[in-house]
Amino acid sequence: MVSKEREVAIEAVLKACKVCQKVFNTLVKGETVIKADESPVTIGDFASQAIVSITLKKYFPDFKLVGEENSQALKESESLRKRVTGLVNSTLETNYSEEEIMKAIDRGTFEGGSTGNFWVIDPIDGTKGFLRGGQYAVCLGYTVNGEVTLGVLGCPNLPCNDMDEDGPKGCLFIGEKGYGAFQRNFGSEEDIPIHVSSIDDSAKAKFCESFEAGHSSHKDSAEIAKLLNISLPPIRIDSQCKYGIIARGNAQVYLRFPREGYIENTWDHAAGSLIVKEAGGIVCDMFGKPLDFSQGRKLSNNKGVIATNGIIHSQVMNAIKSVFKLNNVLLG
Numbered sequence: 001m002v003s004k005e006r007e008v009a010i011e012a013v014l015k016a017c018k019v020c021q022k023v024f025n026t027l028v029k030g031e032t033v034i035k036a037d038e039s040p041v042t043i044g045d046f047a048s049q050a051i052v053s054i055t056l057k058k059y060f061p062d063f064k065l066v067g068e069e070n071s072q073a074l075k076e077s078e079s080l081r082k083r084v085t086g087l088v089n090s091t092l093e094t095n096y097s098e099e100e101i102m103k104a105i106d107r108g109t110f111e112g113g114s115t116g117n118f119w120v121i122d123p124i125d126g127t128k129g130f131l132r133g134g135q136y137a138v139c140l141g142y143t144v145n146g147e148v149t150l151g152v153l154g155c156p157n158l159p160c161n162d163m164d165e166d167g168p169k170g171c172l173f174i175g176e177k178g179y180g181a182f183q184r185n186f187g188s189e190e191d192i193p194i195h196v197s198s199i200d201d202s203a204k205a206k207f208c209e210s211f212e213a214g215h216s217s218h219k220d221s222a223e224i225a226k227l228l229n230i231s232l233p234p235i236r237i238d239s240q241c242k243y244g245i246i247a248r249g250n251a252q253v254y255l256r257f258p259r260e261g262y263i264e265n266t267w268d269h270a271a272g273s274l275i276v277k278e279a280g281g282i283v284c285d286m287f288g289k290p291l292d293f294s295q296g297r298k299l300s301n302n303k304g305v306i307a308t309n310g311i312i313h314s315q316v317m318n319a320i321k322s323v324f325k326l327n328n329v330l331l332g
């Protein structure tokens with residue numbers, strides 16, 4: 001059974017990916033002088049969130065949305081407002097006013113929490129990857145009583161087949177609680193079931209982590225990889241695409257160790273973590289606690305993120321424990 005939410009989420013994410021690709025092709029490539037407050041990524045973020053919000057409203061008029069963006073910057077800048085409005089209208093072939101676009105973006109100010117149904121959107125996850133022409137994702141999750149039940153990731157630059165850079169690119173990952181995980185390539189209507197890797201020997205495993213060392217300690221993950229006898233170099237890519245490559249078996253371990261004090265946002269993990277779980281993997285924080293999406297806009301009960309194929313999960317958690325004990329970090 002395919003839920004209405006799932007079909008709507010796919011439509012919303014595909015349209016948002018379209019606007020992101022348009023922004024990249026016309027602004028990132030073409031624009032040489034960019035004002036700080038009107039960077040392509042800012043414009044793309046707002047346009048993507050507006051498109052997702054407008055699409056959700058079409059089918060679910062009372063929807064609630066936890067989104068990364070709000071319209072404050074658009075209220076303060078007429079030219080930003082005009083550009084975002086123009087982009088949304090040209091992509092959707094509509095004629096929304098600037099006020100309607102800002103209202104759509106501001107649907108994303110919902111606080112989330114442990115009760116009721118709401119959507120969670122990261123309009124462009126991996127902004128640095130987006131600007132580099134690397135990996136980024138449009139990430140849409142659906143939460144029921146504090147638990148993610150649906151996740152769709154749109155990954156416009158991700159190779160469709162393994163990590164084959166020479167083949168076709170652009171795919172969706174779809175996960176629905178109890179129904180498994182799927183990949184749908186851009187331009188196709190076929191949902192291909194995906195599953196985590198069956199590798200049971202950590203020495204043969206591949207791990208992935210943030211491209212940006214500032215987002216996750218590369219030093220700690222290298223120590224953990226050494227303990228696990230992982231010899232292959234890490235796959236470093238931006239965004240929730242990392243969850244996608246774990247879910248389809250290109251890597252077995254995703255390690256995320258942010259700096260002390262950093263609390264993750266729910267929109268950075270909602271969709272991807274469900275997709276890995278539905279593909280047969282395990283997702284938790286660095287202490288082994290499940291990610292708790294009932295705490296509002298932040299994962300305030302968690303620290304770091306670990307995703308594995310499940311089979312080598314306990315080995316990975318043991319290696320994490322010993323590395324952080326060695327480094328005198330208090331483990332819960």
Ligand SMILES: Nc1ncnc2c1ncn2[C@@H]1O[C@H](COP(=O)(O)O)[C@@H](O)[C@H]1OP(=O)(O)O
Nearest residue numbers: 125126210211212214215238239258259262268
């Ligand atoms: N210091 C940080 N530590 C961990 N994650 C961060 C940090 N700063 C930003 N992020 C978030 O990490 C996500 C991208 O992570 P990755 O490294 O996996 O690509 C982004 O959503 C980004 O948030 P933002 O969307 O506000 O830029």
Ligand SMILES: [Mg+2]
Nearest residue numbers: 122125126268
């Ligand atoms: Mg993000």
